[in-house]
Amino acid sequence: MRITVGEGSCGVAAGATEIYSLLEQGIKAFGIDCMLTVTGCIGMCYLEPIVNVTLSDGQLATYVRVSAEAVGEILKLLCNEENNAEQYLIAQQDQENLDAQQRIALQNCGIIDPENIDEYLDAQGYQAIKKCITELTPEQVIDEMQASGLGGRGGAGFPTWFKWQSARGSEGDKKYMICNADEGDPGAFMDRAVIEGDPHQLIEGIMIGAYAIGSDEGIVYVRAEYPLAIVRLELAIIQARERGILGENIFGTDFCFDLAIKAGAGAFVCGEETALIASLEGERGMPRLKPPYPAQKGFLKLPSNINNVETFANVPWIIRNGGSAFAAIGTEDSKGTKVFALTGKIAKGGLAEVPMGTTIREIVYGVGGGIRGGKAFKAVQMGGPSGGCIPAKLIDTMIDYRSLAATGAIMGSGGMVIMDESTCMVDMARFFIEFTCNESCGKCTHCRIGNRRMLEILERICNGEGQDGDIELLSALAEQVKDGSLCGLGQTSPNPVLTTLRYFRNEYEDHIYNKKCTARQCKPLLTYTVIDDLCIGCNLCAKRCPSGAITGELKKPYIIDNEKCIQCGKCAEVCKFAAVAVD
Amino acid sequence: MGCNCSENKKWECSDSSIDIALLEPELAKHAGSPINLIKVLQKAQELYGYLPLDLIVYISSALGVKPAKALGVVTFYTQFKTKPVGKHLILLCRGTACHVNGASGIEEAVSEYLGVSEGDITPNGLFSYNNVACLGCCSLSPVMMIDNKAYGNLTKDSAVKILKEIEMREASLCG
Numbered sequence: 168m169r170i171t172v173g174e175g176s177c178g179v180a181a182g183a184t185e186i187y188s189l190l191e192q193g194i195k196a197f198g199i200d201c202m203l204t205v206t207g208c209i210g211m212c213y214l215e216p217i218v219n220v221t222l223s224d225g226q227l228a229t230y231v232r233v234s235a236e237a238v239g240e241i242l243k244l245l246c247n248e249e250n251n252a253e254q255y256l257i258a259q260q261d262q263e264n265l266d267a268q269q270r271i272a273l274q275n276c277g278i279i280d281p282e283n284i285d286e287y288l289d290a291q292g293y294q295a296i297k298k299c300i301t302e303l304t305p306e307q308v309i310d311e312m313q314a315s316g317l318g319g320r321g322g323a324g325f326p327t328w329f330k331w332q333s334a335r336g337s338e339g340d341k342k343y344m345i346c347n348a349d350e351g352d353p354g355a356f357m358d359r360a361v362i363e364g365d366p367h368q369l370i371e372g373i374m375i376g377a378y379a380i381g382s383d384e385g386i387v388y389v390r391a392e393y394p395l396a397i398v399r400l401e402l403a404i405i406q407a408r409e410r411g412i413l414g415e416n417i418f419g420t421d422f423c424f425d426l427a428i429k430a431g432a433g434a435f436v437c438g439e440e441t442a443l444i445a446s447l448e449g450e451r452g453m454p455r456l457k458p459p460y461p462a463q464k465g466f467l468k469l470p471s472n473i474n475n476v477e478t479f480a481n482v483p484w485i486i487r488n489g490g491s492a493f494a495a496i497g498t499e500d501s502k503g504t505k506v507f508a509l510t511g512k513i514a515k516g517g518l519a520e521v522p523m524g525t526t527i528r529e530i531v532y533g534v535g536g537g538i539r540g541g542k543a544f545k546a547v548q549m550g551g552p553s554g555g556c557i558p559a560k561l562i563d564t565m566i567d568y569r570s571l572a573a574t575g576a577i578m579g580s581g582g583m584v585i586m587d588e589s590t591c592m593v594d595m596a597r598f599f600i601e602f603t604c605n606e607s608c609g610k611c612t613h614c615r616i617g618n619r620r621m622l623e624i625l626e627r628i629c630n631g632e633g634q635d636g637d638i639e640l641l642s643a644l645a646e647q648v649k650d651g652s653l654c655g656l657g658q659t660s661p662n663p664v665l666t667t668l669r670y671f672r673n674e675y676e677d678h679i680y681n682k683k684c685t686a687r688q689c690k691p692l693l694t695y696t697v698i699d700d701l702c703i704g705c706n707l708c709a710k711r712c713p714s715g716a717i718t719g720e721l722k723k724p725y726i727i728d729n730e731k732c733i734q735c736g737k738c739a740e741v742c743k744f745a746a747v748a749v750d
Numbered sequence: 751m752g753c754n755c756s757e758n759k760k761w762e763c764s765d766s767s768i769d770i771a772l773l774e775p776e777l778a779k780h781a782g783s784p785i786n787l788i789k790v791l792q793k794a795q796e797l798y799g800y801l802p803l804d805l806i807v808y809i810s811s812a813l814g815v816k817p818a819k820a821l822g823v824v825t826f827y828t829q830f831k832t833k834p835v836g837k838h839l840i841l842l843c844r845g846t847a848c849h850v851n852g853a854s855g856i857e858e859a860v861s862e863y864l865g866v867s868e869g870d871i872t873p874n875g876l877f878s879y880n881n882v883a884c885l886g887c888c889s890l891s892p893v894m895m896i897d898n899k900a901y902g903n904l905t906k907d908s909a910v911k912i913l914k915e916i917e918m919r920e921a922s923l924c925g
């Protein structure tokens with residue numbers, strides 16, 4: 168019998184650690200004969216904490232939203248006592264949503280114990296690297312990658328085999344294999360899930376790449392905000408070294424390889440490969456012009472190859488199953504599967520790995536279960552600060568590199584932030600430009616100053632001070648920043664503005680000319696009024712109002728003075744009778 | 751500007767709570783190796799919570815980089831703090847998913863409850879908070895992280911409740 172508790176960062180945040188210790192105590196107290204382990208995130212974050220029980224007959228039962236009471240029932244079940252554990256079982260629909268996915272990068276996440284190398288080995292782990300170094304030449308590995316059509320999952324989708332070949336062809340004995348685990352796009356967390364849930368698969372992917380380009384040293388650059396990922400990866404590296412899987416003469420061959428972790432220090436731009444290299448060298452993370460590409464002059468000016476976590480995580484599967492099996496999945500220009508992070512106003516937030524070419528609708532209304540609270544789907548933001556907002560009318564767009572580019576958004580790392588009618592698109596544009604302003608390294612003028620000016624315009628529009636001509640000015644600036652910036656950060660930062668202007672121009676116009684925010688997000692544009700019929704005159708709003716704008720007599724409807732009101736929204740928040748109307 | 755006799759004396763930081771001996775092994779390991787500047791700064795911050803200016807200068811000379819460059823690195827990365835932080839550092843996520851689900855309200859509530867703004871330390875030294883870009887728990891947004899533990903699905907009330915619980919634990923520790 169085996170019990171696993173999902174302890175990715177998301178599971179832990181939902182209380183999985185407490186559930187684990189309750190189970191541990193119970194198992195000990197009742198002398199239950201079973202193995203209790205942790206596992207990573209299976210992707211159904213909305214159901215955390217999740218406990219899987221595999222009974223001796225191999226039957227698997229998944230318990231979700233497990234509480235202390237649920238643990239009690241599960242323990243009774245394990246003791247063969249009468250119990251009510253059934254009510255905590257996963258709903259059939261949720262199980263079907265999980266089964267409908269096609270998992271390659273996430274194949275072991277949420278199933279094996281990431282802290283135990285044996286479980287990875289039992290899941291065909293390290294078979295692919297063994298095959299590479301004992302049976303295939305590096306060229307053959309690269310050929311297999313070419314056949315797979317795998318494109319980089321870090322955002323651009325650049326063919327992985329091509330990068331490897333170019334690094335292989337670069338002159339020099341010393342080469343570096345670098346893994347980009349900076350995952351800067353806010354709203355994306357697939358890389359975290361892979362590292363926390365299946366670190367050995369990442370290590371194996373990096374090793375295969377290293378063998379292909381002829382490198383004996385690798386570095387994983389992990390962002391500082393992922394402490395658990397760093398711990399799990401450290402442990403995995405130690406275990407791999409102990410087994411002789413990392414180190415000298417791996418599997419009795421000439422291949423030697425070791426891996427180190429470098430923790431990032433909190434800078435979005437360090438996800439850009441040349442900035443990442445600067446950061447690894449102990450410098451400010453400033454991008455530089457390409458060429459020379461990292462394949463020619465990378466870390467310490469030596470040939471280096473940089474790939475994203477999810478890219479690497481696909482590699483062992485490709486070697487085991489063949490490039491053509493991977494290429495059989497997906498569309499003409501986008502091969503294989505892709506992991507998407509569903510967040511925002513979605514009913515069932517989490518990770519979903521589906522074939523490329525799946526439509527936005529299938530993801531949002533299939534795995535995602537539609538919009539939270541049954542509201543209307545308004546848009547999905549894809550590609551983070553470099554991406555764009557795709558409106559509801561394009562919900563049948565296929566998710567592949569070409570179709571997304573046509574909408575003005577990008578695939579990016581696969582973050583999908585879902586928005587409903589209560590999301591203001593001008594505010595979203597403002598949010599992203601503010602993000603870029605904070606994260607711009609300041610090296611080039613257009614990115615540093617152009618984004619700042621765009622932010623000022625967006626702020627004034629959100630504050631109800633938008634002027635005639637602002638929309639035109641924004642579009643012009645956006646084009647200039649796009650053209651005039653050095654690295655991908657500035658070149659793509661106007662995308663959120665351009666796509667919202669393209670699809671939601673009416674909202675900008677409402678803000679500027681009618682001084683209205685239909686989503687009711689931009690506070691300075693709102694007016695608060697008391698609904699006489701609902702107000703019981705309890706005085707609570709008047710007490711909380713920081714500007715003394717609310718007056719009245721007890722037990723009679725109160726009045727809000729719009730001249731004094733500072734639109735803080737406190738009155739609507741504290742009113743227990745929904746008697747404050749916001750418009 | 752003084753004589754050289756201080757060379758024999760142990761270096762002391764303006765912040766007397768900083769025991770430089772704790773960092774010496776790390777400094778010795780990376781002496782003269784500018785490439786490890788970020789790593790050493792991270793170690794120092796882990797030990798002391800923040801990086802006072804004279805400590806940055808001290809580290810830079812040990813590693814053989816110019817002080818200005820070390821300061822440039824410190825100010826570039828948001829992780830590095832040049833002011834003391836609270837015993838419990840709160841990281842408030844202001845990422846996209848959290849923004850869409852009301853992160854600004856959480857910051858309002860936290861800041862109002864603690865009575866300080868971003869980066870400042872509460873009078874009792876227990877808390878300070880910083881906004882960060884994303885904590886990777888976006889499906890539980892809005893999210894905050896305290897002492898490496900993430901708290902999800904926050905509301906204004908639940909965020910304040912978590913802070914109160916930490917305060918209570920601290921109070922019981924003090925007896």
Ligand SMILES: Cc1cc2nc3c(=O)[nH]c(=O)nc-3n(C[C@H](O)[C@H](O)[C@H](O)COP(=O)(O)O)c2cc1C
Binds near residue numbers: 319324327350479
């Ligand atoms: C501003 C900016 C941020 C980026 N952030 C990331 C990131 O967080 N993670 C990542 O893997 N790639 C990121 N990239 C892309 C990398 O530069 C690089 O293309 C990628 O790591 C290559 O790996 P791949 O070919 O496997 O996708 C970013 C690019 C830019 C311009």
Ligand code: FES
Binds near residue numbers: 847884887
């Ligand atoms: S956006 Fe807040 S945790 Fe990712």
